[in-house]
Amino acid sequence: MKIVIVGSVASGTSVAAKARRNDESAEIIVYEKGPDISYSICGIPYFLGDEVSEISELIPRDKKWFEARYNVQMNINHEVNSIDPVKQTITVTDLTSGAIHEESFDKLVLATGANVVIPDVFNTRYSNVFPVRTMEDTRQIDSFIETNQPKQALIIGAGYIGLEIVEQFTKKGIQSTLLQRGSQIMSSFDPEVAFRVQDYVQQNGVEVHTNEEVSYIHKDESNHIYAVETTSGHRYDADMVILATGVKPNVTLAKQAGLTLGVTGAIQVDKRMQTSHEHIYAVGDAAESYLSITGKPFYHPLGSTANKTGRIAGDVITGGDLEFQGILGTGIFRVFELAVATTGLTEKAARADGWDVEVLYNLKPSKPEYMNGSELLIKAIADRASGRLLGAQIVGKEGVDKRLDVLATALHFKAHVKDLFHLDLGYAPPFSTTKDPVLYTGMALDNAIRHDRSLLSPSELVGNEADYQIIDTRSKKQFNVGHVHGAQHIPLSDLREKAGTLDSKKPTITYCNKGTTGNAAQNILINLGFDKVYNLSGGNKNYQQYLRYLDSAKKK
Structure with a gap:
């Protein structure tokens, strides 16, 4: 043969x-x-x-x-x-x-x-414009940097490669500006999760501009681009241009x-x-x-x-019986100290596909605080009808890859969220908490789907606050710093005593800073006979972050 x-x-x-x-x-x-x-190819930015x-x-x-x-x-x-x-x-x-x-x-x-998808405006060969795909591309970029010592770089495209290039150029001392044609960076993520990453990248000195498409270039007689203009009328100067525009x-x-x-x-x-x-x-x-x-x-x-x-x-x-079993769209990348990951369906994709979804924002430390654990965000999506896990997005500084791979494995084997709590995961303080974020993800989603511990996401609440009786269970000091619009302050320790002052027939939302105490308050009110009680997923911290995302989106 x-x-x-x-x-x-x-x-x-x-x-x-x-x-x-x-x-x-x-x-x-x-x-x-x-x-x-x-x-x-994936090693090129490094x-x-x-x-x-x-x-x-x-x-x-x-x-x-x-x-x-x-x-x-x-x-x-x-x-x-x-x-x-x-x-x-x-x-x-x-x-x-x-x-x-x-x-x-x-x-x-x-x-x-x-x-590489080359935008029409860059179809001519320019001396300082480079795609990122082959080793030849890599040699040319490296040689250009070595010879010309550029101070400013323009990166077109804010997917994985674009963000990895931004990280590496910034560490190398090249001031980077990131342009994204669409309304968000990281198009394979839900927009409010992508905004968290954008916010973080900007805090590291990178300019990020969305809804920007290059329409005109300024070049000299040697075909060297020194600036571009976009359809919105903005001009961006650059010593070199990287095309991370997808493939x-x-x-x-x-x-x-x-x-x-x-x-x-x-x-x-x-x-x-x-x-x-x-x-x-x-x-x-x-x-x-x-x-x-x-x-x-x-x-x-x-x-x-x-x-x-x-x-x-x-x-x-050659006569074998292997068969392809599909993919989950699993992906992970690092930008500065942040790891960003996704697997399975996003909320946006799940809803577009017709699923009735339960959404959890799980904010938990990667390991105990006494071991310097840092916060992870796990946004998990499940099917309400079956309880099946549909997808997850994770952002954090450590432990992201571990949780991603566990959840991707669960997705591959069509696990239900109730199964996650029963996983026998490795535990020791240098690596995890006793109740790993994956276990908590399964527990919270299962409680919401099968045990009437309903979750409400910020996107479902914002603009509809007047429809709910909203209880902030945190300290007075935390409440005064910032709270959900229309919330009343009742600390968890006072909730049983003051529950009689509340309307048990009106839909009620409880919340704390991240979600755990809000769930405890939810349990109290449900056990006292309240008709419908929601826990604000991700708590006030997630709510305030979502407001920042909305404010940013309005300015674009």
């Missing part, structure tokens, strides 16, 4: 490695357009910020190593120009010599990856071959990574995934998924 693979970053090399492990007799040929193989000292650390394997280890013919600097799906051949150009030849295949795998699947060859594309624009594949042609497969960033929670097509390019889909295709082609 002759297996031909187009592309050799994460998914292509995974196909070749798995196919060889399964079948020693197969002829395996790889074509790669660039000079590098199997490199870490090399640019000198956290990774040598670019070679991002390219652990070269052509010679891969050929020797896997007995694979690796052709770098070779571009595949076309596919003939009937004859089962491809045409290839040797970019070094210019020679063109035809190659036959029994099985063809498209690991063509994704391309789109590279489907040029697939379209030419007549392969079916999915609704996301990526190549449509089944669970065995097979395309609409029985002998052609697609993997990695070129292939369409699906969201395992809903079964709907989904596009979330990531190195971990690329490696996984490559392994599956390599196994299937």
Whole structure:
């Protein structure tokens, strides 16, 4: 059997490695357009910020190593120009010599990856404008910084890569301005969670501007951009411009071959990574995934998924039975000291998909305060009808990755929120609290869904405060500093005595600073016969943060 693979970053090399492990007799040929193989795209920001000292650390394997280890013919600097799906051949150009030849295949795998989305205004080649995708991009950025010592950088795009670049440039002494075309940074998060991160980034000296799209550039005679203007009329000066504008699947060859594309624009594949042609497969960033929670097509390019889909295709082609089980959209990144993570559905996505959701804002320390634990925010989403966990977003300075992976695992196995409380997680004071934030997340959501301990989020309360009887259970000093509009102050210790002064028939909200004492007050009133009592999710702290988010949104 002759297996031909187009592309050799994460998914292509995974196909070749798995196919060889399964079948020693197969002829395996790889074509790669660039000079590098199997490199870490996600590590690029950390090399640019000198956290990774040598670019070679991002390219652990070269052509010679891969050929020797896997007995694979690796052709770098070779571009595949076309596919003939009937004859089962491809045409290839040797970019070094210019020679063109035809190659036959029994099985063809498209690991063509994704391309950076270049805004039209930047379509011309400029001397100081750089995408962030390949090792060649990385070398050019590094060389430019070394030679020109830029003082100001403009980063277009506020997703994971944009924020990671901002962090690294700031640490490097390059003043950074972040422009985002949409109304929020981090579009895969709920807006009020994204605002927390934006606020934090701005506190670290970074200018962040949303609803800004570059419409005009100012350049000198050497094609060097020194400023841009946006559709809103603002001007931003810069010594260099980084395009972190997202990616789109590279489907040029697939379209030419007549392969079916999915609704996301990526190549449509089944669970065995097979395309609409029985002998052609697609993997990695070129292939369409699906969201395992809903079964709907989904596009979330990531190195971990690329490696996984490559392994599956390599196994299937050589007689294996692996099948792709979908993804959750899990992602995590670091910006300065903050870790930011998501998995599964956001509230916004869940509601748009028709779920009746219960929403929890869980503010808890990552470990005991006496061990210098810092606060985590877990925003968790669950289905009210079934009690099934649907998704979570987490922001904090430590312990975020641990909780993310636990919740992603729970989502993969379709856990219900009541299951989370019963997890036997590792505990010792240097690592966690006795009641881990994950356990508390499950307990609070289960209480809301199955035990009438209803939660109300700030988005549901703001503007509707007059519809509720609102009880602030904190100290008088805390109340005077700031409280929910329309709230009356009754400390928890006085609530039983003063409950008779309240209207037990009117919908009531209890709250404290973060949620725990508010829940205790909720229990008291419910047990005293109050008809409907809500606990304000995340307490006054979350409410005040939400007001700041709304105020910021109005100013945009």
